[in-house]
Amino acid sequence: MTSNLKNQFILDPNLIFLNHGSFGACPKSVMENLRSWQNRMEKEPVQFFESDIFKLLESSRKALGNFVGCEGDDLVFYPNPTHAVNAVARSLNLKIGDEVLGTNHIYGALDYTWKQVCKNMGAKFIKAELPLLIKSKAEFLDLFFSYVSDKTRVIFISHITSMTAMIFPVEDIIQSAKEKDILTIIDGAHVPGHLPLNITELDPDIYTGACHKWMCAPKGTSFLYVRKNMQNDIMPPVISWGWEGELSKTSLFLNRHEWQGTRDMTPFLVVPEAIKFLNENNWQERSKLNRKLVISARNQFLEFFNVEPICPDDWLGQMATIELPIENPLEFKQSLLEKYNIQIPIISWENFTGLRYSVHFYNSEDDLNKLIAAVKELLH
Numbered sequence: 381m382t383s384n385l386k387n388q389f390i391l392d393p394n395l396i397f398l399n400h401g402s403f404g405a406c407p408k409s410v411m412e413n414l415r416s417w418q419n420r421m422e423k424e425p426v427q428f429f430e431s432d433i434f435k436l437l438e439s440s441r442k443a444l445g446n447f448v449g450c451e452g453d454d455l456v457f458y459p460n461p462t463h464a465v466n467a468v469a470r471s472l473n474l475k476i477g478d479e480v481l482g483t484n485h486i487y488g489a490l491d492y493t494w495k496q497v498c499k500n501m502g503a504k505f506i507k508a509e510l511p512l513l514i515k516s517k518a519e520f521l522d523l524f525f526s527y528v529s530d531k532t533r534v535i536f537i538s539h540i541t542s543m544t545a546m547i548f549p550v551e552d553i554i555q556s557a558k559e560k561d562i563l564t565i566i567d568g569a570h571v572p573g574h575l576p577l578n579i580t581e582l583d584p585d586i587y588t589g590a591c592h593k594w595m596c597a598p599k600g601t602s603f604l605y606v607r608k609n610m611q612n613d614i615m616p617p618v619i620s621w622g623w624e625g626e627l628s629k630t631s632l633f634l635n636r637h638e639w640q641g642t643r644d645m646t647p648f649l650v651v652p653e654a655i656k657f658l659n660e661n662n663w664q665e666r667s668k669l670n671r672k673l674v675i676s677a678r679n680q681f682l683e684f685f686n687v688e689p690i691c692p693d694d695w696l697g698q699m700a701t702i703e704l705p706i707e708n709p710l711e712f713k714q715s716l717l718e719k720y721n722i723q724i725p726i727i728s729w730e731n732f733t734g735l736r737y738s739v740h741f742y743n744s745e746d747d748l749n750k751l752i753a754a755v756k757e758l759l760h
């Protein structure tokens with residue numbers, strides 16, 4: 381049995397941390413690497429910003445491209461997926477009556493983004509209502525595509541959903557969308573470092589992922605991938621140096637997106653160190669073991685509550701959401717923290733209240749056993 385890596389993380393050793401999904405958590409080595417980049421920046425800021433930064437970003441992009449299966453020049457760093465999706469959504473030339481198709485499992489902040497952008501452009505944001513108790517991929521895809529019309533221009537979908545923690549069949553969605561000439565924008569916030577990812581094979585038009593979640597990179601490290609033939613159509617949120625291509629990088633896309641005014645870009649430079657940490661600790665093997673823990677805990681919860689699973693086992697990775705029969709989510713979350721030292725999110729989504737637990741490098745079966753025991757005790 382592989383031991384967990386809790387002592388390699390900065391996390392409070394007394395805390396049972398089952399919420400990697402919200403903001404991630406960093407290993408000590410990753411934070412040391414961040415501090416060393418920041419020291420280098422502060423030692424000679426002019427050298428750092430005027431001479432070094434673009435080369436350093438390039439090697440970080442290459443390492444990330446290698447990890448997520450695309451060319452390093454086809455992605456740019458962004459602080460978070462919300463920034464990245466905002467840049468993309470506002471760049472689309474939607475016409476009056478065009479439709480953007482999302483789902484009711486969309487991340488809340490991006491629901492706001494699409495609603496507002498569509499309103500501004502006179503387009504419609506349609507959300508496919510995908511109920512819980514998903515039984516099969518075929519049923520899911522039939523229902524999702526029943527919302528496509530001859531006005532659908534864009535599909536925006538989570539690869540792993542935030543509230544319900546499900547892995548959606550984005551491969552099939554991208555394939556069918558291509559046949560229908562619909563643009564695909566995939567929200568992979570939870571995917572890098574969680575599932576093996578090869579963007580080139582998936583072949584979406586646009587993909588965003590967070591490095592600060594499951595890759596354990598410093599907060600504010602995410603990326604935006606754009607297929608080559610669309611790169612000149614996507615505008616950065618800030619128009620700055622590079623706009624006319626004068627920074628002489630390999631593409632207008634990189635020229636326009638990499639310099640967004642003076643800002644701290646050192647978290648982006650830590651990505652190779654985060655990848656080293658993942659690889660040195662056999663992340664793919666650990667991920668499989670963690671998934672087993674997730675499913676075994678889910679089975680115990682399902683038996684205790686005597687309820688149906690909201691999706692099949694193979695729709696889960698290292699996170700799961702379990703329905704909770706409680707009236708006061710905030711109070712329940714506080715009790716778990718104050719009485720049992722368990723940090724975990726309680727989800728309120730549509731009419732559903734649930735507990736979403738995440739399992740990563742620093743967790744053990746014991747953490748989940750303590751969670752199950754605490755939930756049972758609080759509900760009795």
Ligand SMILES: Cc1ncc(COP(=O)(O)O)c(C=O)c1O
Nearest residue numbers: 460461462487538541542567569
């Ligand atoms: C599915 C999904 N998309 C996007 C995000 C974006 O996160 P942020 O608010 O950091 O941009 C999250 C964050 O948890 C998420 O779960």
